[in-house]
Amino acid sequence: MLNFYFKEDIQQLHISDLPKIDHYLNRDISQLMEISKVAVEVNNNGEVLLVIGVGGSFLGARAVIDALTPYFAPNEYGVEVIYAGQNMSGAYLQQLLKYLNKKEVYVNVVSKSGTTMEPGLAFRVVKQYMEKRYGEESKQRIIVTTDAEKGVLKQIADKEGYRRFVIPSEVGGRYSVFTAAGLLPIAVAGIDIQAFLCGANQAELDLDTDNLEQNAAYQYALTRYEMYQKGYSVELLASFEPRLSKLHEWWKQLFGESEGKEYKGLYPSTVNYSTDLHAIGQFVQEGSRIMFETLIHFEEVEADMEIPFTLDDMDGLNYLGGRSMNSINAISKDGVALAHEEGGVPVVKIVMPKLDAYHVGYLMFFFMKACVMSASLLEVNPFDQPGVEAYKRKMVELLKKDAVLVNE
Incomplete structure (x- = not known):
């Protein structure tokens, strides 16, 4: 109502000329099955899924997970999902790694480009941590969600042999919750992604006028x-x-x-x-x-x-x-x-x-x-x-200028 x-x-x-978003719903059965398979693996072998992303790369998943899991035992029905790369706080990262030392960890890095500063820095730190802790096994424990054909993160995934899920090139981060960017963490948290997608599909049908x-x-x-x-x-x-x-x-x-x-x-x-x-x-x-x-x-x-x-x-x-x-x-x-x-x-x-x-x-x-x-x-x-791109450019300019001054 x-x-x-x-x-x-x-x-x-x-109205008939409005851009369509119906194709933003993941209807790839094989990918949905793979997401469910990986979610089962993470639940069987992990205690924490660390999602690295910022903006739409993590907000959609976190919105659903927080809305549908218990307040004080969020991993009661699945693995605990926690987040990094949404800020540049050194204290946050330091305390995060200390917390992870007591848990069995999987990592899901979500970024279409891999060049956004906050998740890029967090992944650099976490990647080193995972390699030191797990060695070759880290390649199985790091999962990448990124563009199908381009971007730094895709290149890293190909080089390291990480498993990879795709964000369709035409789907921006804030519209990506119904793609693997949202569905993998949501599934790992123990939430029924089929019911989640069915609700979205019904909305698509109801609003298709x-x-x-x-x-x-x-x-x-x-x-x-x-x-x-x-x-x-x-x-x-x-x-x-x-x-x-x-x-x-x-x-x-x-x-x-x-x-x-x-x-x-x-x-x-x-x-x-x-x-x-x-x-x-x-x-x-x-x-x-x-x-x-x-x-x-x-x-x-x-x-x-x-x-x-x-x-x-x-x-x-x-x-x-x-x-x-x-x-x-x-x-x-x-x-x-x-x-x-x-x-x-x-x-x-x-x-x-x-x-x-x-x-x-x-x-x-x-x-x-x-x-x-x-x-x-x-x-x-x-x-x-x-x-958003404007602030990113200015931030990088200042950081590079500061790096030159420090090195001098």
Whole structure:
């Protein structure tokens, strides 16, 4: 069920001309079987899968894994998945290697080019660590996910004899969660990738129409565009389940990197309620009217806790005795939405039936489909990221200049 604040016809966009993302879904049965086979191997022989990547090369997988694994025992149903290459902190890498010393380790390096600075540095360090620890066996324990035909990482994989999975050349990192870039770590974590892909496939079928009245993804994109035209500059994505925080981060990159060009676009920001009601809630309720809110809610969450009654009722909460935490959370969601709407913040509601692999796959494909239309309404390319390349060039220039000064 999707409730949209605004919905109007639009004439300036030829919907049939929008770029298609349907081919981003991995339908290669042989590759899916190989991913499942490697996932079983890692689970049988490893305790940790270290995923090295940054941006879309790890955010999609982490979003799904964090959403669908337990809070305090993430490897209960599969190997623990941890991450490197998403920062350049020496302390993080040092402590990571110390942690890995106590575990049996596999490594999955994810990069289309192999030249991005953060994962490149991390892989250089981790590759040396794995070779010292495992010797020749390290070649079996390092798995590469990269472009099929070109790039430094492909060259390294060919030279070293690493097993390799492919990210299709036409698929950018932020759209790659349904390729091996996302599916291998997700499978290793014990999540059903068939259910995940089935959800995305159903979304593809449901959203394969140019009729705005029947296409919820296009309605959401149009709502965003109308908000932008009305002067709103920020979209605030909110949910009431802490495990969705990395899904927020994936969404933030998807829309921020796809739309933020030519000095256009909504600024994508995120909050996790009810925690952030005690941090940013005051601003949302009564601050400057620069934002609208998109609220994600999953009606059924598998785990729950009942509130007990007490004899003295000193805290005055016996009126909630016998209720579940999730039911209270759902009602608080409705209360927050009402308060924000009454305070002048438009609220978009996206409600999914259940927090499971199928519906997370459905939701992520929904957002990808909407993002392509949303960027197209702004008349920007949803698939490039020239601003990211600009900062990379400047960073490399400064590092090379500094290296010369140090060597002198």
